[in-house]
Amino acid sequence: MAATAIVPATPALAEMLDVEKDELTFGFIKLTDMAPLAVAYELGYFEEEGLFVTLEPQANWKVLLDRVITGELDGAHMLAGQPIAATIGFGTKAHIVTPFSMDLNGNGITVSNEIWEMMKPHIEYQDDGKPAHPIKASALKPVVDQFIDEGKPFNMGMVFPVSTHNYELRYWLASGDIHPGFYSETDISGQIQADALLSVTPPPQMPATLEAGTIYGYCVGEPWNQAAVFKGIGVPVVTDYEIWKNNPEKVFGLTKEFTEEYPNTTLALTKALIRAAKWLDENNNANRMEAVEILSRSEYVGADAEVIANSMTGTFEYEKGDKRDVPDFNVFYRYFATYPYYSDAVWYLTQMRRWGQIGEHKPDSWYDEVAKSVYQPDIYLKAARMLVEEGHVAEADFPWDTDGYRAPTPAGDIIDGIPYDGKQPNAYIDSLPIGLKGKQVVDGNEVVGG
Amino acid sequence: MANADSAGTPDLARAARKAKLFTWINKAGGWLDALGFSWLVPLLKIAAGDSPKEQMSELKRVLVIPLLGIFAFLALWAFFAPQVQTSLGAVPGPAQVWEQTINLWNDHVREREKAAAFYERQDKRNAKYEAEGKTDKIKHRTYTGKPTYIDQIGTSLKTVGLGFLIATVIAVPLGIASGLSRSFNGAINPLIQIFKPVSPLAWLPIVTMIVSATYADPYSWLSKSLLVSAVTVTLCSMWPTLINTALGVASVDKDLMNVGRVLQLPTWKTVTKLVLPSSLPLIFTGLRLSLGVGWMVLIAAEMLAQNPGLGKFVWDEFQNGSSQSLAKIMVAVLTIGVIGFALDRLMFALQRAFTFSANR
Numbered sequence: 001m002a003a004t005a006i007v008p009a010t011p012a013l014a015e016m017l018d019v020e021k022d023e024l025t026f027g028f029i030k031l032t033d034m035a036p037l038a039v040a041y042e043l044g045y046f047e048e049e050g051l052f053v054t055l056e057p058q059a060n061w062k063v064l065l066d067r068v069i070t071g072e073l074d075g076a077h078m079l080a081g082q083p084i085a086a087t088i089g090f091g092t093k094a095h096i097v098t099p100f101s102m103d104l105n106g107n108g109i110t111v112s113n114e115i116w117e118m119m120k121p122h123i124e125y126q127d128d129g130k131p132a133h134p135i136k137a138s139a140l141k142p143v144v145d146q147f148i149d150e151g152k153p154f155n156m157g158m159v160f161p162v163s164t165h166n167y168e169l170r171y172w173l174a175s176g177d178i179h180p181g182f183y184s185e186t187d188i189s190g191q192i193q194a195d196a197l198l199s200v201t202p203p204p205q206m207p208a209t210l211e212a213g214t215i216y217g218y219c220v221g222e223p224w225n226q227a228a229v230f231k232g233i234g235v236p237v238v239t240d241y242e243i244w245k246n247n248p249e250k251v252f253g254l255t256k257e258f259t260e261e262y263p264n265t266t267l268a269l270t271k272a273l274i275r276a277a278k279w280l281d282e283n284n285n286a287n288r289m290e291a292v293e294i295l296s297r298s299e300y301v302g303a304d305a306e307v308i309a310n311s312m313t314g315t316f317e318y319e320k321g322d323k324r325d326v327p328d329f330n331v332f333y334r335y336f337a338t339y340p341y342y343s344d345a346v347w348y349l350t351q352m353r354r355w356g357q358i359g360e361h362k363p364d365s366w367y368d369e370v371a372k373s374v375y376q377p378d379i380y381l382k383a384a385r386m387l388v389e390e391g392h393v394a395e396a397d398f399p400w401d402t403d404g405y406r407a408p409t410p411a412g413d414i415i416d417g418i419p420y421d422g423k424q425p426n427a428y429i430d431s432l433p434i435g436l437k438g439k440q441v442v443d444g445n446e447v448v449g450g
Numbered sequence: 451m452a453n454a455d456s457a458g459t460p461d462l463a464r465a466a467r468k469a470k471l472f473t474w475i476n477k478a479g480g481w482l483d484a485l486g487f488s489w490l491v492p493l494l495k496i497a498a499g500d501s502p503k504e505q506m507s508e509l510k511r512v513l514v515i516p517l518l519g520i521f522a523f524l525a526l527w528a529f530f531a532p533q534v535q536t537s538l539g540a541v542p543g544p545a546q547v548w549e550q551t552i553n554l555w556n557d558h559v560r561e562r563e564k565a566a567a568f569y570e571r572q573d574k575r576n577a578k579y580e581a582e583g584k585t586d587k588i589k590h591r592t593y594t595g596k597p598t599y600i601d602q603i604g605t606s607l608k609t610v611g612l613g614f615l616i617a618t619v620i621a622v623p624l625g626i627a628s629g630l631s632r633s634f635n636g637a638i639n640p641l642i643q644i645f646k647p648v649s650p651l652a653w654l655p656i657v658t659m660i661v662s663a664t665y666a667d668p669y670s671w672l673s674k675s676l677l678v679s680a681v682t683v684t685l686c687s688m689w690p691t692l693i694n695t696a697l698g699v700a701s702v703d704k705d706l707m708n709v710g711r712v713l714q715l716p717t718w719k720t721v722t723k724l725v726l727p728s729s730l731p732l733i734f735t736g737l738r739l740s741l742g743v744g745w746m747v748l749i750a751a752e753m754l755a756q757n758p759g760l761g762k763f764v765w766d767e768f769q770n771g772s773s774q775s776l777a778k779i780m781v782a783v784l785t786i787g788v789i790g791f792a793l794d795r796l797m798f799a800l801q802r803a804f805t806f807s808a809n810r
Contacts, residue, residue, distance in 0.1 A: 208771075
């Protein structure tokens with residue numbers, strides 16, 4: 001391990017880490033939350049760490065993950081659930097780790113105009129005649145029931161079986177008593193006993209699929225909810241900030257082998273990403289418009305700047321013209337957003353267990369072990385320490401003394417008022433409506449045991 | 451024409467020069483025609499001093515009428531495009547497409563400037579290390595920015611060239627063999643008939659898997675993705691060359707072949723001296739068809755495999771879904787068309803050069 005040289009470095013050109021591999025290729029999906037990567041590249045943070053990075057948009061999450069595993073990509077912008085699922089072997093098995101959490105929030109659930117019209121009679125209104133937010137899934141329940149009565153499948157889209165969007169959409173549906181379906185060992189469609197049938201669509205194709213009538217609603221990251229508003233084909237009903245305040249969204253994933261073989265490279269890229277995240281949030285989002293311009297370039301997200309700006313600058317448009325302030329819609333640095341908390345990983349694991357992606361009961365200690373094998377806060381803190389010494393970031397920006405678990409999320413921050421404590425995963429699973437509890441398993445189309 | 455009474459030596463010389471010039475223009479006319487510049491001929495003749503009246507009817511045929519067609523198309527396009535509303539806004543008309551063409555060019559220039567700045571920074575760093583005597587830290591890295599539109603065109607041309615080259619190397623010998631030997635023809639004919647109609651998109655996954663497995667450590671000048679696209683192009687575009695070569699060889703004049711037999715020419719001589727020269731026109735017809743098919747297939751292959759090139763550009767823009775995307779895709783469509791046309795003309799000119807005909 002080569003530590004940084006203890007030479008008084010000039011601030012203009014700090015002593016660089018001795019990186020083992022300096023030509024890197026990172027993958028991303030065209031979503032606004034890939035911003036830290038684009039910013040680190042465009043502002044030269046990667047270069048200052050001695051890294052020569054190529055950023056490559058990928059066709060979909062599966063391709064992205066497979067290419068990281070085969071080594072075609074050195075690392076990638078990933079769904080928080082991806083490294084965890086790969087490590088426990090749901091889907092492709094590979095030990096993926098993450099030293100850096102990319103952002104909080106940033107998703108929304110959108111339904112087509114037709115469904116919105118059907119939901120309207122069931123939602124509550126404010127005094128000014130606008131819908132009262134957050135809109136609960138109970139307003140959607142009569143619509144889904146009507147579809148079931150008419151024998152029509154109620155299809156919805158999400159971006160990947162282990163995506164934040166899948167769990168958020170399921171969480172929201174279940175909180176309104178709509179069953180989103182179970183997974184089982186033999187049936188990984190996730191539609192066992194389902195009222196609403198969820199299937200995978202790549203994010204950029206969401207609006208087109210909704211327009212074609214293949215799905216009636218979807219859960220996706222920005223800019224694809226606001227795009228539906230701009231194109232006049234759908235209405236976002238709820239943001240994930242309203243479902244679960246400040247929930248973790250994307251991480252930067254690398255293979256375990258990569259971090260072991262190239263420890264300095266891993267540190268260097270983590271440093272560059274932390275600086276990019278800081279730039280995105282500093283001075284109360286002052287740089288967001290510049291970030292929007294970067295993201296709207298065709299090599300990154302490529303959507304129109306005004307569409308990206310909508311959510312990146314702290315507002316969110318629901319119905320056309322109903323623009324509201326959601327200052328924390330995208331959080332990249334505040335609230336220790338970049339620190340890889342074990343409790344975030346545990347929440348994903350509880351949801352995998354809840355819907356049957358994890359087939360059987362596991363003890364609380366197992367959740368802790370898996371979280372610790374995937375999330376690598378020690379690498380993160382090492383990188384942060386260097387940045388503090390170089391004068392790029394403040395000491396107060398990092399939770400130096402945390403044990404890796406956030407304080408329990410209070411009931412008030414979650415749409416159905418069920419609090420979450422990452423240290424007690426099984427108790428939490430048992431407190432949720434709809435879903436597997438205790439020792440239950442899905443067998444065929446039945447839930448058995450308990 | 452020069453007046454009889456004022457005829458003098460300078461005039462005579464001038465007339466001779468003019469006559470020479472005209473023979474030259476007529477000769478060049480054939481080539482210009484092959485390359486698609488036939489409209490230049492009447493203009494050259496007018497410039498050389500021929501009466502405009504005589505050339506006018508010719509000019510009308512080769513320049514005015516095609517231009518009218520293009521203008522009529524542009525007018526219809528400009529009129530109808532705004533009537534169709536998509537979720538990305540109205541369908542762009544010629545003006546918006548032109549605007550995006552300029553945009554793409556500016557994009558290219560900007561990216562080149564960024565590359566230059568990158569190299570400048572690198573040189574500065576290296577100079578600093580040089581000065582400090584840390585020569586081991588000096589690095590020369592290539593710029594890692596995005597490929598611009600111009601780069602994508604280059605990549606596509608390189609890929610189609612490689613695929614076409616592989617196709618030619620395989621198809622021409624096979625074609626000659628099956629043209630010469632009835633039994634060989636009988637043996638491979640069913641295979642040709644079966645593989646010819648297969649779409650590139652069906653070949654692509656197979657090719658991807660096989661190339662990934664067999665071409666493990668790529669050379670820097672030939673990336674895996676390039677080879678995958680090229681081999682897909684080969685598999686789809688070799689058939690016209692193969693069939694036409696076989697046909698050309700089979701229809702060589704029997705008397706010629708008999709002469710060869712009488713002279714007891716060895717096979718190699720028969721092929722090079724008799725068969726190839728007389729079947730060249732058909733071989734080139736095949737090559738021309740192959741290149742056209744190859745270019746068409748390439749775009750589809752790049753689109754599906756996400757390999758660099760114009761196809762990927764189109765797909766990325768579709769995924770971007772910005773208000774400029776449709777216009778950019780149309781720029782790409784027109785680019786693809788123009789390049790396809792240029793490639794076709796190039797092959798036609800080659801065909802003309804290699805064909806023994808009465809006018810040479």
